[in-house]
Amino acid sequence: MVGAGPIGVELGIAFERLGVSNVLLEAGQLGQTIWQWPPNTRFFSSPERIAIAGIPIPNLDQTKITGEAYLAYLRSVVEQFDLSFRPYERVERIERRGRSFQLFTRTLSGERTYACRYVVLATGGMASPRLLNVPGEDLPHVSHYVPDPHKYFRTHLLIVGGRNSAVEAALRCWRVGAKVTISYRRAEFNPQIVKPHLFAEVGMLIREGLITFLPERTPVEITPAHVVMAPTRDGAPIDGPPIRQPADFVLVCSGFVADMTLFEMAGVELRGERRIPAWNPDTMETNVPGLYVAGTAAGGTQQRFEFFIETCHTHVDKIVAAITGRSAGLTGPGGWRRYSIPRENAES
Numbered sequence: 001m002v003g004a005g006p007i008g009v010e011l012g013i014a015f016e017r018l019g020v021s022n023v024l025l026e027a028g029q030l031g032q033t034i035w036q037w038p039p040n041t042r043f044f045s046s047p048e049r050i051a052i053a054g055i056p057i058p059n060l061d062q063t064k065i066t067g068e069a070y071l072a073y074l075r076s077v078v079e080q081f082d083l084s085f086r087p088y089e090r091v092e093r094i095e096r097r098g099r100s101f102q103l104f105t106r107t108l109s110g111e112r113t114y115a116c117r118y119v120v121l122a123t124g125g126m127a128s129p130r131l132l133n134v135p136g137e138d139l140p141h142v143s144h145y146v147p148d149p150h151k152y153f154r155t156h157l158l159i160v161g162g163r164n165s166a167v168e169a170a171l172r173c174w175r176v177g178a179k180v181t182i183s184y185r186r187a188e189f190n191p192q193i194v195k196p197h198l199f200a201e202v203g204m205l206i207r208e209g210l211i212t213f214l215p216e217r218t219p220v221e222i223t224p225a226h227v228v229m230a231p232t233r234d235g236a237p238i239d240g241p242p243i244r245q246p247a248d249f250v251l252v253c254s255g256f257v258a259d260m261t262l263f264e265m266a267g268v269e270l271r272g273e274r275r276i277p278a279w280n281p282d283t284m285e286t287n288v289p290g291l292y293v294a295g296t297a298a299g300g301t302q303q304r305f306e307f308f309i310e311t312c313h314t315h316v317d318k319i320v321a322a323i324t325g326r327s328a329g330l331t332g333p334g335g336w337r338r339y340s341i342p343r344e345n346a347e348s
């Protein structure tokens with residue numbers, strides 16, 4: 001398996017329970033995507049829906065858990081099952097050799113090669129930030145990842161974006177005493193996209209003049225002192241005079257893009273701008289026999305999130321069934337994860 005996000009780990013546990021030899025290779029550290037979230041961010045999903053392999057998440061206060069708590073949980077399940085997990089080992093190349101594959105990896109200290117019959121790519125959909133591609137985007141006061149909001153206390157912060165991550169960052173940074181302006185290329189936030197509690201709160205603070213909203217604007221240049229913002233209509237740039245928005249710091253929350261290079265190398269057909277891999281919905285096998293996709297990578301670069309942890313558990317069941325002919329036994333009624341190992345699996 002390539003990628004030790006929640007779904008890669010869940011696959012590792014499922015194969016381990018069935019006694020299938022496997023290895024879990026990870027370019028970064030366990031749960032790397034979640035590790036990159038803003039500190040102390042809580043999941044939108046409830047704990048029972050993001051629990052993996054039927055193992056309950058310890059939860060002291062019955063609320064949504066933080067990314068940090070989830071990473072502690074992932075570490076504990078990797079230890080519990082003693083998974084063959086290899087952090088900081090990036091798969092750089094995949095080659096097909098007849099009915100099997102060769103994987104070439106880079107570790108912290110060198111290179112390795114693996115030969116295997118099956119490969120599962122669980123490489124996620126958030127490999128790198130979606131860049132604005134404007135001059136000055138690489139200046140040191142510009143960030144595409146939300147840091148600890150404390151960084152922005154008593155500074156002028158411009159947040160670019162209008163989805164959950166931008167709105168949540170605006171609220172948290174305002175709460176630590178930053179002077180927050182949020183710019184969006186559309187006229188207003190979309191309540192179909194922004195979570196109801198965030199939507200209501202940011203709307204109230206904007207109406208009270210505590211957070212400044214710059215609708216229908218997009219950055220065209222960033223300088224150390226200000227951001228040049230061009231007008232937009234329906235999200236697209238239009239002719240018109242630009243404005244200069246002063247900013248000490250700029251936070252670009254414009255989403256992330258998937259890296260589908262490994263799929264491409266292996267000969268997987270990638271469809272459309274989002275580069276969605278071709279896969280069989282019954283088995284998760286791609287158009288390359290023996291090569292499977294699991295987790296959010298199945299959606300390529302997602303616009304509207306269809307693939308997230310709770311909708312991807314079934315990938316694990318399908319892949320395990322397709323490769324071993326046996327059931328991982330993880331899904332209970334309504335698609336929820338079971339909280340116990342079925343007896344027949346526990347004994348096998």
Ligand SMILES: Cc1cc2nc3c(=O)[nH]c(=O)nc-3n(C[C@H](O)[C@H](O)[C@H](O)COP(=O)(O)OP(=O)(O)OC[C@H]3O[C@@H](n4cnc5c(N)ncnc54)[C@H](O)[C@@H]3O)c2cc1C
Pocket residue numbers: 002003004005006007008025026027028029030031032033034037038041042043044045050089090091092122123124125126165262294295296297307308309310312
């Ligand atoms: C602020 C925020 C809040 C979110 N809240 C939720 C939520 O409430 N619920 C939810 O379900 N989702 C949420 N998400 C999305 C969540 O992060 C993903 O759904 C989840 O991480 C997907 O799991 P995955 O296993 O499919 O992929 P990932 O967790 O993305 O794991 C993929 C792994 O593959 C590794 N990898 C990639 N390429 C290689 C390579 N070449 N070699 C080796 N390893 C490689 C990566 O380093 C990464 O660790 C949120 C995201 C953000 C940013």
